[in-house]
Amino acid sequence: MPKRLAYLVLVAGAAVMLLPFLASLFNSLKTYADYIAVPPGFLPDPFEWSNWTQVWERAPFGVYAANSLLIASLAAFGNVLSSAMVGHALARMKLPARGALLTAALATMMLPTVVTIIPSFILFREFGWLDTFLPLIVPFWLATPFGIFLMRQSFLAVPKEFEEAATIDGAGPWRVFTRIHLPLVKPALATLTVFTFMSSWGAVLEPTVYLTSPDKLTLPIGVMGLRGQFVGNDQLVTAAALMSLLPILVLFLIAQRYFVRGAMAAGLKG
Amino acid sequence: MRARTPAALIALLAMAACGSGPAAESDGRTTITLGYYAEAGGPADGTMRKLVADFMKANPTVNVKIESAAYDEFYTRLRTQLAGRKAPDVWLSDGALVQEYAGRKSLRDLNDLAKSLNADDYYGIDLIRKSDPQGRLFGFPQGAQTAVLFYNRTMFKQAGLAEPTGEWTYDDLMAAAKKLTKDTNGDGKPDVYGFRSYSKSFTESWWPLVKAFGGDILDDGGKVAVDSQPARDGLNWMLKAMHEEKVSPDVVTTDALGGSQTLFPSGVVAMQLGIYARIQTAAQGDIDFGVAPMPKGPGGKRGEIANINSWVINSASADPQAKAAWKWIEFFSGEGPQTAWTQIGEAVPINKKVAASPAFLEPGKPPAGRQVFLDALAVADDLGLNPVWSEYTGALAKPITSALSKEVPVDAALKTAQADAQAAIDRFTPGG
Numbered sequence: 001m002p003k004r005l006a007y008l009v010l011v012a013g014a015a016v017m018l019l020p021f022l023a024s025l026f027n028s029l030k031t032y033a034d035y036i037a038v039p040p041g042f043l044p045d046p047f048e049w050s051n052w053t054q055v056w057e058r059a060p061f062g063v064y065a066a067n068s069l070l071i072a073s074l075a076a077f078g079n080v081l082s083s084a085m086v087g088h089a090l091a092r093m094k095l096p097a098r099g100a101l102l103t104a105a106l107a108t109m110m111l112p113t114v115v116t117i118i119p120s121f122i123l124f125r126e127f128g129w130l131d132t133f134l135p136l137i138v139p140f141w142l143a144t145p146f147g148i149f150l151m152r153q154s155f156l157a158v159p160k161e162f163e164e165a166a167t168i169d170g171a172g173p174w175r176v177f178t179r180i181h182l183p184l185v186k187p188a189l190a191t192l193t194v195f196t197f198m199s200s201w202g203a204v205l206e207p208t209v210y211l212t213s214p215d216k217l218t219l220p221i222g223v224m225g226l227r228g229q230f231v232g233n234d235q236l237v238t239a240a241a242l243m244s245l246l247p248i249l250v251l252f253l254i255a256q257r258y259f260v261r262g263a264m265a266a267g268l269k270g
Numbered sequence: 271m272r273a274r275t276p277a278a279l280i281a282l283l284a285m286a287a288c289g290s291g292p293a294a295e296s297d298g299r300t301t302i303t304l305g306y307y308a309e310a311g312g313p314a315d316g317t318m319r320k321l322v323a324d325f326m327k328a329n330p331t332v333n334v335k336i337e338s339a340a341y342d343e344f345y346t347r348l349r350t351q352l353a354g355r356k357a358p359d360v361w362l363s364d365g366a367l368v369q370e371y372a373g374r375k376s377l378r379d380l381n382d383l384a385k386s387l388n389a390d391d392y393y394g395i396d397l398i399r400k401s402d403p404q405g406r407l408f409g410f411p412q413g414a415q416t417a418v419l420f421y422n423r424t425m426f427k428q429a430g431l432a433e434p435t436g437e438w439t440y441d442d443l444m445a446a447a448k449k450l451t452k453d454t455n456g457d458g459k460p461d462v463y464g465f466r467s468y469s470k471s472f473t474e475s476w477w478p479l480v481k482a483f484g485g486d487i488l489d490d491g492g493k494v495a496v497d498s499q500p501a502r503d504g505l506n507w508m509l510k511a512m513h514e515e516k517v518s519p520d521v522v523t524t525d526a527l528g529g530s531q532t533l534f535p536s537g538v539v540a541m542q543l544g545i546y547a548r549i550q551t552a553a554q555g556d557i558d559f560g561v562a563p564m565p566k567g568p569g570g571k572r573g574e575i576a577n578i579n580s581w582v583i584n585s586a587s588a589d590p591q592a593k594a595a596w597k598w599i600e601f602f603s604g605e606g607p608q609t610a611w612t613q614i615g616e617a618v619p620i621n622k623k624v625a626a627s628p629a630f631l632e633p634g635k636p637p638a639g640r641q642v643f644l645d646a647l648a649v650a651d652d653l654g655l656n657p658v659w660s661e662y663t664g665a666l667a668k669p670i671t672s673a674l675s676k677e678v679p680v681d682a683a684l685k686t687a688q689a690d691a692q693a694a695i696d697r698f699t700p701g702g
Contacts, residue, residue: 032554036532038461058311121354130356209350212337214310221343225310229341230547230616232531232554233309 028052028239032232051239055226061240063215064222065247068201071136071218075200076193078141083192084185086143087151088177092163102152109145113205121209135210136203136218140196147192154188155181201248219244300594301333302587305361307344313614321610325601332594337361352376359587360595362412365394365577366659369401372408373657373698378583379406383596392603393620393647394578401655403492409580410599413617415545416576416646417474419443419565420637423558425450425462425540434541434562436642440482440507443541443565447517450540460516466542467508467518468674469530472663473575473653474543476670478564479504481573481651487666488654494695496666497688503568505673505680513676521675534559545577546618546643553615553635561637563645576650579617618643658698665690 023042027035028051030044055061089095090102124135158181166180182189207218217225223240226233304322308314315338322334337358339347345367351357352371363371371377384407389395394411402408419434426433429449434442447464454461469475477487485500511518518524524533530548533539535555542548543564552559564572581599583592601607608621609629619625631640656662666687673683 031556032551033535033556036528036536036555038527038536038538117350118353121350121356125354125356205346208339208343209347212347214338221339222310224343225340226312227340227342228309228312228314228550229307230531230550231309231312231314232535232551233312 024238024242028235028242030235032235035235036232048235051235052243055236055240055243058236059222059225059240060215061219061222061243064217064219065244067133067216068219068244069247071133072197072200074133074137075140076196078137079144079147079196080189080192082141082143083147084151084182084189085177086148087153088155088181090148091152091155092176092181093173102148105143105145105148117205117209124210130210131212131216132210133216136200136206140200144196147196150188150192151185154185158184198248219247299331299333300590301335302360302591302594302598303335303337303358304595304598305337305344305348305358307341307362308338309340310338314616317610317614321602321607322598324607325598328601329594329597332597334598355586357584357586359591360581360583360598363409363580363582365398365409365415365579366653366655366663368398368409368580368582369655369657370659371582372402372406376585377408378585378587378592379408380410380583380596380599381405381407383583383592383599384410386596387600387603391622393618393622393625394576394580397576397578397650397652398580400652409578409582410603411620412579412581412602413611414576414578414620414647415473415547415617416574416643416650417478417543417545417564418642418646419541419562420534420544420548420552421541421560421562422534422537422539423560425537429540433560434565436563438562438565440479440565440567444507444511444515444517447511447541448515451515451517462537463519463539464517464541465511466524466530466533466539467511468521468524468671469542470525470667470671471530471545472667472670473577474530474545474548476505476508476674477653478543478573478575479508479567481575482564482567482571483507483573484567484569484571486654492654492656492695494662494666494688494692496691497684500567501684502680505670505684508674509676509680512674521671547616549615549637552637559637561639561642563642572646574646574650575653576647577653578620618647656695656698658694661694661698662691665694 026042026044029047029049030051031046031048034041034044034046034048086105090098095101120135121130124130127134129135129138162180162184163176166176171179202220203218204220204224207221211217211221223237223244226237226240306318308318318338319336322336326332326334337347338344341364345364348357348361352374357376368377384395392411393414395407398409398411399405399407419438421434423433426446429446431446431449434446443465450462450464451460452462453459467475467479480487480496480501481504483500483504485498485504486495489495508518512520519527519533519539527533527536527538530542530544531551532555534542534544534548535551535557537555537557544552564574566572581595581602583595583599587595602611603621605621605624608619608624609627611617612619612624612630613633615633619630624630625644633640653659669678669683669686669690672678673680678686
């Protein structure tokens, strides 16, 4: 009986959580007149299935999805690789001013993007990188403060004995890093991958500023591009936003086991 | 497999790096970048792209690279591009922002270039010149927006009311609004209102009302003049409509239900002051609607104002680019492109011939009587534009909205609005 009750509570909770998603889904199938109706109706009347096809006709969402996937994958890979290296050095190597270096890296987290966007824009203009994906990828390959911090904490938690045993067996610092330490911090690597992927996938300001060609836009920019100043396109924007969720939803469903395990393990070892 | 990984990464990075280089001169062609805001793939975007293609066909020596985005994203990008000296050569500017960019020396004075056109053939040139203390022309009209009274014909018919006329005063409007306001669900509160008076989009709300009641926002010398008895009267009329007669949704209800973009097309309000572009959402709302001149205030003024969206040319662009950009502006202002642009219903055409043609006046869809927009435009005042438009209108809107929400008395709000808005203007030194 208590088990049944627990399931009932869980199902009720899940239904409540699902409600906004369902509301969005139904909103994406409304006409504009239906969308703005007061009081609002839950179900579309009539169902405007063409909203979803219209989104595809208006903008190349397949191209946007491919761009977002490429950018987010490379950003995640680069950030995990570089942050792990920097975090490892700060955690396990004897460096002068190690604490100060970490503090300096963390201090940059205090600078909001809007403050750095103009100097960054000028820098990338000088590099000839405007309207390419490089400004959205390369900075992640230079390690991020959050990544450094996360990886440093994870490497600090690895017992010293592993490193000592490997060193006695003749392993150098690179081998210790790649063969001993990295496999032991897999949960943190998974967590950082997910966080970086998600933040890159959902980034708005940087792609807005750096990308101008229609075939280079990312999904969030494509979705927001449908908004009209005076035209009621909210139903199309909702359809596009739901569509843009699909790739990441599929990715999550495929890799759910690893993500959940990684996030939980990282939390436990925190 | 392992050896392939770096190669694959390099290939991916190469894909990431692929991009267009800077606009280059090749084959004697001049390349310009053209920026505009429009919803992706919508009628405005499609029409603009077609016009650009037509322009390039007619001007084979000019190559146009388009940079478009939705309104907010367009300006987010533009501000960074201007700071990084990489802005488009020519872009479509919201009329309210022309002086903001001109004051920061980002725009070219078009007075010399504009000699190739007869200024009398276009709406709005005088208003753009007026907004510059030295009479410079920092933008050329692209489309005009001016507010008139929108009304729901079905709701008027159901209430047994005659439709608004040019003789209407704000008293007539209030009387009609009372008859149009309804409590349809019997909860003791109205859910259909006669008139939307407040809007965040203040050029469709307190701005024309203050002017209709005989006040002004700026005086002829460019000083803020909103702390006046007529302005108090205008705001008090709005307060009466929202809180005493309850014929207008209050500030919170208006914002919660989407403001001027949705209240009228959804049938929650029977009347509103609306700019020309509101025709688009009204049509989407599938309502039968008409337009009439704005009502007269106590002194007979209507308070017409206009916002002239404009093409502007980057001051950092080289002469060949600036000349090519002007060619585009000339092309867009012509009868063919203006007729095409008129058909999307976004703005009053600035080409007077097209504005007087059936393409604008009798497009075969509501509202009838579009002449009222032209009549309003002919007498409309400018918005008192200045280089700190965003800051100064923010300083005005905040206390006025507080007064309309009954958080502060109207007297105190107007005093604060006047002091803060003037301070915002005084803080800015354009540098000559």
